[in-house]
Amino acid sequence: MSLPKELKYTKDHEWLKLAGDVGTIGITKYAGEQLGDVVFVELPKVGTKVKAGATFGTVESVKAVSDLFAPVTGEVVEVNEALTKAPEIVNSDPYGAGWMVKLKLASAADADGLLSADAYQALVG
Amino acid sequence: MQAALGARLVPFAGYEMPVQFVGLMAEHHAVRTACGVFDVSHMGEVIVEGAEALAGLQWLVTNDVSKLVDGKALYTVMCVASGGIVDDLIIYRESASRYFICVNASRRHDDVAHMKRELGRFACTVTDVSDEWGQLAIQGPNADDVIASMTTAEVRDMAPFTWLDATVGGAPVRIARTGYTGEPGFEVYVRPRDAESFWNALMKAGEPHGLAPCGLGARDTLRLEMKYALYGNDIDLEHSPLEAGLGWVVKLDKGDFQGRAALVRQKEQGVARKLVGFTMRDRGIPRQGYIIRHDGKDVGVVTSGTHSPSLNEPIGVGYVPAELATIGSTFDVVIRDRAVPAVVAKTPFYRRDER
Numbered sequence: 103m104s105l106p107k108e109l110k111y112t113k114d115h116e117w118l119k120l121a122g123d124v125g126t127i128g129i130t131k132y133a134g135e136q137l138g139d140v141v142f143v144e145l146p147k148v149g150t151k152v153k154a155g156a157t158f159g160t161v162e163s164v165k166a167v168s169d170l171f172a173p174v175t176g177e178v179v180e181v182n183e184a185l186t187k188a189p190e191i192v193n194s195d196p197y198g199a200g201w202m203v204k205l206k207l208a209s210a211a212d213a214d215g216l217l218s219a220d221a222y223q224a225l226v227g
Numbered sequence: 228m229q230a231a232l233g234a235r236l237v238p239f240a241g242y243e244m245p246v247q248f249v250g251l252m253a254e255h256h257a258v259r260t261a262c263g264v265f266d267v268s269h270m271g272e273v274i275v276e277g278a279e280a281l282a283g284l285q286w287l288v289t290n291d292v293s294k295l296v297d298g299k300a301l302y303t304v305m306c307v308a309s310g311g312i313v314d315d316l317i318i319y320r321e322s323a324s325r326y327f328i329c330v331n332a333s334r335r336h337d338d339v340a341h342m343k344r345e346l347g348r349f350a351c352t353v354t355d356v357s358d359e360w361g362q363l364a365i366q367g368p369n370a371d372d373v374i375a376s377m378t379t380a381e382v383r384d385m386a387p388f389t390w391l392d393a394t395v396g397g398a399p400v401r402i403a404r405t406g407y408t409g410e411p412g413f414e415v416y417v418r419p420r421d422a423e424s425f426w427n428a429l430m431k432a433g434e435p436h437g438l439a440p441c442g443l444g445a446r447d448t449l450r451l452e453m454k455y456a457l458y459g460n461d462i463d464l465e466h467s468p469l470e471a472g473l474g475w476v477v478k479l480d481k482g483d484f485q486g487r488a489a490l491v492r493q494k495e496q497g498v499a500r501k502l503v504g505f506t507m508r509d510r511g512i513p514r515q516g517y518i519i520r521h522d523g524k525d526v527g528v529v530t531s532g533t534h535s536p537s538l539n540e541p542i543g544v545g546y547v548p549a550e551l552a553t554i555g556s557t558f559d560v561v562i563r564d565r566a567v568p569a570v571v572a573k574t575p576f577y578r579r580d581e582r
Contacts, residue, residue, distance in 0.1 A: 138444070139252040141534040142512050142541075144563075160563065162512050164251050164534050165444050186510070 105130070106197050110213055111222035114171045117197065120213050125174055128201040129161065129192065132226045138163040140192040143185040145170075145203055150178045152205065154212060159202065161192065174212035176205035254445035255536040258408055261437030262367030264429060265446050267414075268422070271335035272360045273342065276325040277351030284318065284326060286485060287345050289468060291478040295320040300388045300403055303476050305341065306486030310467035310493060314338050314458055317405060319390050324351075327401075329362075329414075331458045345485055361422045363429070366412035366449075369436040374402070374413055377432045382413070396428030407446065409453040409577060452535050452577035454504045454544055460515055461502060461530040461544055470498045470546065500527065501552035504544050504574035511560070511567040513543030518561040519569075521551060529560060537577045543569070 109117045115133035119126040134140060142162040152158040152172040159170040181203050185191060192200040207213070217225070248254060257263045275284060284292040290303035300319045304312045314334040319327040330338045335357055342353045365374060374382050380393035382402060390403035398421035406412045417425050430438070447457070454472075456462045462471045469477060469490060477490055507513065513532030518525050532543030543560065551558055554573055559566035 139250060142510070144510075162534070164255075164448055164536060167512075167514060 105219040105223055107219045109197065109219065110173070110216035111219065112171065112173045112216060113222075113225060115226075116171060116173050118173045118213060118216060119201075120207075120210070123207050123210050124179060125176065125205050125207055125213065126201050127173060127203050127205060128196055129170070130222070130226075131196045133168075134193040134196050134200075137161065137166055137168055140189045143189045143192065143202065145181045145185070146178050148178050148181060152176060152178065161189075170202065172205070173216055174205060175208040176212075177208075178203050179206050180204040248440045248442055251442070251444040251448065252536050254439055254441040255448050257437060257439035258367045258410055258441060258445065258449055259537055260368070261439070262365060262369040262373060262410075262412070262433065263439045263441035263445065264433065265364040265366070265441050265443070266361075266426075267364050267446075268361035268419075269332035270362050271330040271332055271338065271355065271357040272416070273328045273330055273339060274325065274354045274356050275328060275342070275346065275351055276354070277349070278324060279350040280324050280326055283346040283349035283351045285482060286349070287342060288316065288318070289477040289484060289486065289490070290318075291481040292318060292320075292326075293481070295326075297322060298389055298391060300390055300405060302388070304462070304468050304473060305338075305345075306467065306484075306490070307341075307464060308486060308489060309464075310469070310486045310489035311464035312458070312462045312466060312468060312471065312473075313341050313464065315456060315462060315473075317403075319401075319403065333459055359418065361417045361419050362414060363417060363426070364406060364408075364412065364414045364446075365429070365433075365438070366406050366408040366410045367438075368410060369438070370410070370412035373429070373433045373436050373438055374415075377428060385413075396425050396432065398425040398428070400425065407453075407455055408449040409455075409575060409579065410449075447531075448533050448536055451531050451533055451542060451544070452537055452575065454574040454576065456502075457531060466500075466502070466546065467493055467498070469493050470500055471502045498549055500546045501549050502530065502544055502546055503552050503556075503571045504542065504576060505558075505560075505569045506572045506576075507541045507543075507560070508557070508568040508570055511562040511565070512541040513545070513560045513562070513569070517543075517545075519545050519547055519558050520561055520566055521548075521558040526551070526558065532560075535576060542572075542576045544574075547571075 144160040154175045157169045158172045288303040288305045317329045378395040385404040401416035403414045517529040519527035527547040529545040535542045556571045
């Protein structure tokens with residue numbers, strides 16, 4: 103498994119890509135594999151304020167329901183509407199077209215506490 | 228054996244079970260379009276034998292066991308006095324005085340205790356032989372081709388709910404024309420010592436026919452598309468077969484049986500709640516345990532739910548008040564504090580001839 107080095111990760115298997123003060127968030131390939139085929143993604147509306155560590159949405163496979171946890175605190179500025187019609191992209195392109203939300207970070211320093219690719223790799227083995 | 232195939236194992240009722248091999252969705256579609264094999268060796272097997280075995284079983288279960296002949300099988304439930312379901316079973320008649328019964332793994336110990344209690348006054352014995360049998364379910368439109376290529380027995384001609392003992396893939400097995408997927412196929416009982424060689428022979432014979440090893444995840448979506456009941460989800464001691472839509476296995480006119488009085492009463496008065504299948508009218512997947520709400524009141528509960536791989540839409544079953552149990556009736560399913568509208572659907576959800 104090759105993890106994109108430029109991303110930050112959480113122990114709950116989300117990833118964050120920071121561009122200025124906007125962070126794009128998705129779930130890792132490993133998370134998608136553990137869940138199985140994703141068939142449903144429920145995401146917050148634009149403008150929703152989310153707190154680091156709190157649930158911001160839900161992803162479901164045929165078998166299982168899993169909460170999505172925000173890696174950082176911020177406000178939702180964009181939601182990947184394509185996942186409503188094609189949730190399977192979460193499995194097929196987790197670090198690209200399978201992104202879920204974009205957050206305007208309350209504090210860019212929040213991202214510093216997240217895991218590096220190497221640290222996350224060590225976590226999932 | 229399965230770990231080598233990349234199976235993901237989870238503990239289930241004390242057994243290590245494969246939940247999936249390559250992926251639930253692919254396995255599900257393999258069974259609908261080609262064929263798949265499920266290792267269901269966890270299922271329990273019980274022998275009831277003796278001069279009064281038939282009389283005893285007639286008392287024990289709701290269906291009419293006297294209709295069985297050698298080589299035929301019968302689906303039934305057994306109840307407690309309240310009419311609640313102890314388990315659902317398949318009874319295979321070996322002879323007029325000997326019956327082979329397949330029970331759910333999770334119910335095995337309770338079932339055997341219940342059987343011994345209820346059959347105590349009959350001249351017959353109850354023997355748990357679960358450890359002497361494994362079981363593989365081979366299911367799908369190509370299942371006949373696979374099994375027929377492994378044996379000289381006339382398996383293609385087998386009618387639903389018949390069984391025979393045969394040598395298949397070099398192993399002595401008991402093969403039944405039964406299943407839990409809605410597809411044609413077989414359930415094959417195999418001795419543990421033959422299990423590995425039979426599995427290997429099956430994999431080899433199955434390769435040209437697209438046979439896929441399948442896990443319990445696909446087994447659940449396949450059975451749910453057919454609205455086949457799963458014990459512990461859709462049927463249990465709190466619900467009767469009449470409420471569960473299993474009235475067709477309740478033969479009130481066959482003579483007395485355990486639970487009959489309660490079931491007669493239910494039938495006369497009409498059941499208060501019924502198990503229905505439903506689809507969603509807005510986004511959301513129903514899951515076991517979700518509340519069913521109508522006119523702002525909690526009126527029922529989802530007993531099984533999933534995203535149907537064949538229909539590519541969410542499906543569920545659950546108990547609702549009888550007045551909401553007609554096709555087209557609407558209610559809400561509470562999904563993460565949101566009331567999502569649902570509508571009672573015709574079942575089975577999936578029909579082979581409509582694909």
